[in-house]
Amino acid sequence: MASNKSAFVDDKGKPLRIADSAMPKPGADDIVVRNHAVAINTIDPAQADGFLIKQYPTVLGHDLAGEVFDVGSNVKRFKKGDRVIGHARQFLTGQPEDGAFSLYSRVPAGNAAILPDRFEYKQGVVLPLAIDTAACGFYEEGYMQLELPSLDAKPNGRVVVVYGGSSSVGIAAIQLAVNAGYRVIATSSSKNSNLCREAGASEVFDYKAESIAGDIAKAVGDDQFVGLFNAIGIPESFDVVNPIMEKLNGGFLANTKPPGKLPSFIDAKFVLCIGDFGFPVWENFITKALESGKLKCLPEPKVVGKGLDSLQEAFEVRNGEVSAQKVVVEL
Ligand SMILES: NC(=O)c1ccc[n+]([C@@H]2O[C@H](COP(=O)([O-])OP(=O)(O)OC[C@H]3O[C@@H](n4cnc5c(N)ncnc54)[C@H](OP(=O)(O)O)[C@@H]3O)[C@@H](O)[C@H]2O)c1
Numbered sequence: 001m002a003s004n005k006s007a008f009v010d011d012k013g014k015p016l017r018i019a020d021s022a023m024p025k026p027g028a029d030d031i032v033v034r035n036h037a038v039a040i041n042t043i044d045p046a047q048a049d050g051f052l053i054k055q056y057p058t059v060l061g062h063d064l065a066g067e068v069f070d071v072g073s074n075v076k077r078f079k080k081g082d083r084v085i086g087h088a089r090q091f092l093t094g095q096p097e098d099g100a101f102s103l104y105s106r107v108p109a110g111n112a113a114i115l116p117d118r119f120e121y122k123q124g125v126v127l128p129l130a131i132d133t134a135a136c137g138f139y140e141e142g143y144m145q146l147e148l149p150s151l152d153a154k155p156n157g158r159v160v161v162v163y164g165g166s167s168s169v170g171i172a173a174i175q176l177a178v179n180a181g182y183r184v185i186a187t188s189s190s191k192n193s194n195l196c197r198e199a200g201a202s203e204v205f206d207y208k209a210e211s212i213a214g215d216i217a218k219a220v221g222d223d224q225f226v227g228l229f230n231a232i233g234i235p236e237s238f239d240v241v242n243p244i245m246e247k248l249n250g251g252f253l254a255n256t257k258p259p260g261k262l263p264s265f266i267d268a269k270f271v272l273c274i275g276d277f278g279f280p281v282w283e284n285f286i287t288k289a290l291e292s293g294k295l296k297c298l299p300e301p302k303v304v305g306k307g308l309d310s311l312q313e314a315f316e317v318r319n320g321e322v323s324a325q326k327v328v329v330e331l
Contacts, residue, residue, distance in 0.1 A: 002034075002069070006102035007308045008057040012050035016101075016315075018308045021059070024097035024106035026072035031109050033086060037121035038100045038311075039063035039301070040327040041129050041168075043091070043273075045315040054094025061100025062088055062273065064107065065115060065125035066331075075109045077283065083121075085286075086112035087128035092274050101311055103331060110279040113286035123297040124290075126326040130172035131286070135278035136271040137229050137254030138176060143269055144227040144252055149179035149285050151294055156181035159220050161228040161248075163241055165201055166192035166324050169256060170231035171298045174199040176281065179294055182226065185219050187212065187240070192324050199298055213243035225251055233257030242266070301328040 006021035024032050038061055047053055047060050068082040078084065086107035090099035097106045111132065115124040138146040146160070147153070160177040164170040165186025174184045178200030186201035193204040203219045205212050225248045230241055233256035242263060245253065250265030259268040289295035302325040304314040310329045318327045 002104070004102055004104045005308060006059045006096060006099065007311045008059055008096070009048050009053070010057045012053070013048070016048070016312050021096060021102060024104055026070050026075070026106055028072045028074040029109055030072045030106050031068050031075060031078050031084070031086070031112060032070040032104055032106050033064055033066045033084060033112075034069045034104055035064045035066040035100065035102065035331050037065045037125040037301075037328055037330050039125045039129070040311070040314045040318040040329065042318060045319050047091070048315060052091070057096065058094060059090060059096040059099030059101055061102075061105070062091065062129040063125050064088055064100040064105055064128070065121035069104060072109065077109060078112065078114070083115045083117065084112045085115050085124040085128055087132050087274070087278075089274060101308065103308070110276065111282055113282050116287065116291045119290065119297055122301040122303055122328050122330055125328055126168060126297055126299060126301055127172065127286075129273050130168040131176070131281060132275070132278045133169045133256060133271055133273040134173035134176050134229065135281055136273065136275060137173065139280075140271075140275065140277040143254055143271070144229070146177060146182065146226065147180040148280050149176050149289065151288055151292055153179055153181035155183065158224045158226050159183045159185060160226050161216060161220075161244065162186045162201070162231060163207065163228060163237060163244070164188070164231035165196035165199070165204060166299070167231045168299060168326050170229070171195070171199045173229045173231060174201050175295055175298075179285070179289065183223065185216055189323075195299065195324050199296065207240050212240060213247040216244050217247035220248060227252035227254060230255045233259075235260065238262065299324045299326050301326050303328050303330060306330045
């Protein structure tokens, strides 16, 4: 009989403890996944240090890829044995069974998609949280209100600017917007401009260039500017983002950190990675788009180790400098 193991956080700042754990039971709309790869996001070590933790002991982790082990009674899109990627919900529920850092985890079917055979789990696992974070900025009520992505989107003459296009979240934002017909102008360091282009950005500007605000305004030209997605979000980023927004005569800004006080020409909202706003993308787009090559598994995984024991080291790697890669542990 299958048995579970998890990486528990027993208290704020304590090292992870690997121990036997309960086998998750799916709710009616959930699946249970036997994880083969998990990715580490900045929020994971932050949660391990106590950030918005609901209860101890807990099990962290958002991004997972593996095989479906069990399905809830309402679930029609998945069956046992399917290869999937998904976004686990411990951040909302606080329940250990909903954390990705286990051998078996529970995930809402609405936050999961089949991973085509040609992708390895370590490739697919880079996507889930990044897609949901971009989806919040684009589709959540009161946010940018972009069209949903599809396989046959035509250019719509509207422009989205993605600041931090080479970050995991930035790459996901580029891919969702481009696949809905928007022209995307991105920023990154010059070494990562090709990565932004590979994701679909039409123009990429180095955020360290003095002329960046004017360059971006010129690139937008007469097309309609819909909004700026700031995938970096930190206070320093506004030294560049504010002049860009000013040159574009202001508008909507989706920000990956609470934005603080900004000039009145910026209508800024904080994006949060967890919610139901991504469900249509998960249900109708991700699998077909991966199959057709419209959605790419980017950035590349940086595999730190194998097994739950490697997670602690992976947290340390994630806390260091990571450029154009996603920290991954295989299970
Ligand atoms: N609110 C949420 O729910 C949520 C969810 C996910 C992530 N986040 C936050 O979103 C941000 C991005 O997360 P991620 O996982 O996508 O990051 P990531 O993949 O680790 O992003 C790394 C990239 O960020 C760029 N970067 C770093 N410092 C920068 C700066 N000062 N100015 C401009 N670019 C800079 C670098 O690009 P170059 O190498 O090209 O310079 C680097 O490649 C993080 O701050 C994270 O905490 C928030």
